[in-house]
Amino acid sequence: MTPWFIRQPSYPAQLQQAWADATAPRAPDAPTVISTFAGRGGSSTGYHMAGYHELLAVEWDGHAADTLRLNYPALDVYHGDIAHLSVAEVLRRTGLQPGELDLLEGSPPCQGFSLSGQRQLDDPRNQLFREFVRLIDGLHPRVFLMENVRGMVAGQMIRIYQEALDALRGAGPGYRTVSGLINARHLGVPQSRTRLIVIGVREDLGIQPTLPAPQTGLITVRQALHGLPDEQDGMKLHDKWLPVWARTGQGRSFKDLHPRGHMFSHTKIHPDKPAPTILKTVGVQRDGRANNGLYHWRWPRLMTIPELKRLGSFPDPYRFATTGDPIDDFVNAWNGIGNSVPPLMTRAIAQHIRQTILTPGAR
Template sequence: MLDFCRRPVAVDLFAGAGGFSLGIEQAGFDVAVAVEVDPIHAATHAYNFPHTKVLCADARKLSGKAIKEAAIQASGEIDLVIGGPPCQGFSLMGKRCLEDERNDLVFEFCRLVVELQPRYFVMENVPGIAQKEHAIYLDLINSELEAAGYCITQPVKVLKTAEFGVPQNRKRLILLGSRAGERQLEYPKPLIPNPQSVFTTVRDAIADLPNLDDFPELLTSDEVLLERRQLKKMRSLASLYAQQLMEASPDLNNFAYRRLSCGNLLTGSLRTQHSTTSIERFQKTLPGELESVSRFRRLHWDKLSHTLRAGTGSGGGRYTSPRPIHPDYHRVISVREAARLHSFPDWFRFHTTKWHGFRQIGNSVPPLLARAVGRQVIASLGIIPPKPKEPIELGNTQLLRFNPWEAARYWSVSSQGIVKLES
């Protein structure tokens, strides 16, 4: 029998800026609690999800009891636990390491699932966790959770984000678990059966966005108010995909709370100033090709973006991952353009610095992928969630401007080693 009366409750572990949280909310869940160790990312999550209790804490030092106490609206029952434990130790990109301390965080996810006893859980990770010497980790995870009374949906699958409407060539392993006595979860079927011929393109995602070089204020700020004519031009160029991210076209499958935001404010658009020699090299780089010096790849209007990566944190030397070159302009893409390629709506804001902004996107689960998985959980729960009628206010924009020490003070945590365990 279907339940029309409630929105189920979710908890997001290793929440980052909130890509997984957003997609799950769009599926119809209320995200009661989000756990994130990095104060900068926790502040960004708090800005975008003012209705969620954010715990800026190390998951290794957090108990399920503490999370349950924070989830006061859950009334003792948590329907879903989600999370993407940091994964660089498993990554196929760069050096893989069995001894990487981040590998152990997948077992902290398991521990908290066992302590919280949700009806369902979804864990996201890189495909490398299921390959070669790292496959032992996946076997151990399965054994630990099955021993705790959870049925793991088999075979474990790697999902392609392009098959769910994301204009990016990105693959993620998704682990689905159902508590004993619950209807077993199934993987979502692709919304786009053949992404090789029919998919959301780079053009669909960013062609309507204006040329940042036309706005001198974006040299010092990540936001600018667009004039009515500029906004009208954007909407005339926007694909259905872009219109839905702009909230200029209805999205019937979106059950998220509407955020009150300024519709003509372009955010996440701080300009990158390149040297003359870099610009000359970018000019010579053809769409889809790699620029040999910077190792930046130029996007192709009519294809998918390659995988957007986060780079490394301070523990790895604050390395910025190569950013794509715009298909037309001789510069790297902006944070907002990267957010469009990741399926974030335009109201969703990131830290005002490009370094943190790109890291937050690269570490996120694309919301459209998370939504597709979340809808499967909704179906297994037998719920048709109500669409929220009242919009909610976003948080204080100061949350997006903190430096690491200010963010640590805000959350009353230590600033030491803030980003060492990021994914």
């Protein structure tokens, strides 16, 4: 029997096919989805790849909303504060009645829970899940999916997680839930990115939700970048970091060479492993010199946006809105990829929900 890694199409080919699926006309029986906290389209793209019909995307950031419209011109984008979006307005814009929506999805901002942040219990961003619960309470979707950082179930933050879980289960007619930590690298993404996934199914459907099983095989950085130019040019490392970059091994952080473990946000990527988690923050000076981020293993520069898109499972043709300033555009695109749920991760979860809950045979 031919080994799986020979039978499988290359990662770039799989990503290309996924984009073709995302941009194809929707089937008449396509499941419906509304995406809240949509960002620059990581989740939306995953649902489009899985054949869903996205009826509405909710996002307050202007650059993110412009990026969504740029890639999905027909998509209805609510650009504003989710707290000001009423259930009645959602129903008016989508033409739905309560109970008709297949899937409500949301990734409430996670900075208050992040293990790399200050993790304050009273951070107001920790309460944004309540807006998501409010929409569930009024829309009665068949399924909801909430995604967040793993820090939500670590230490003192677990109190807020339990509060959120109780609220989700009690919303509307009541929901059966399953939750767990899933790493994107097990769902076809060439990046190690662990996320908390909560899936809820409306009680009247009589189905206990499950999480998707890991897929076989990991995709390395080298496999992911196949076909892209291997160029020295890019946002080059600041001169003061060059000696540290030269001494840092592949796949290691600059903090390994610092006596107090600082410089954790500087990492030299390993070509033969999945990429580490792409953080939303990147340091670039006005002269284009890099001060922190993910660095190429061969060239002393930041990963380029085309490279970063591959590692974040954004298709090559995917575009980020531009301002005309190359530094701002680079940072905005990096921020968008680092702050997104990887599209292929969302696609795998969406396919699992469709097969196990939303298809007639699952009920």
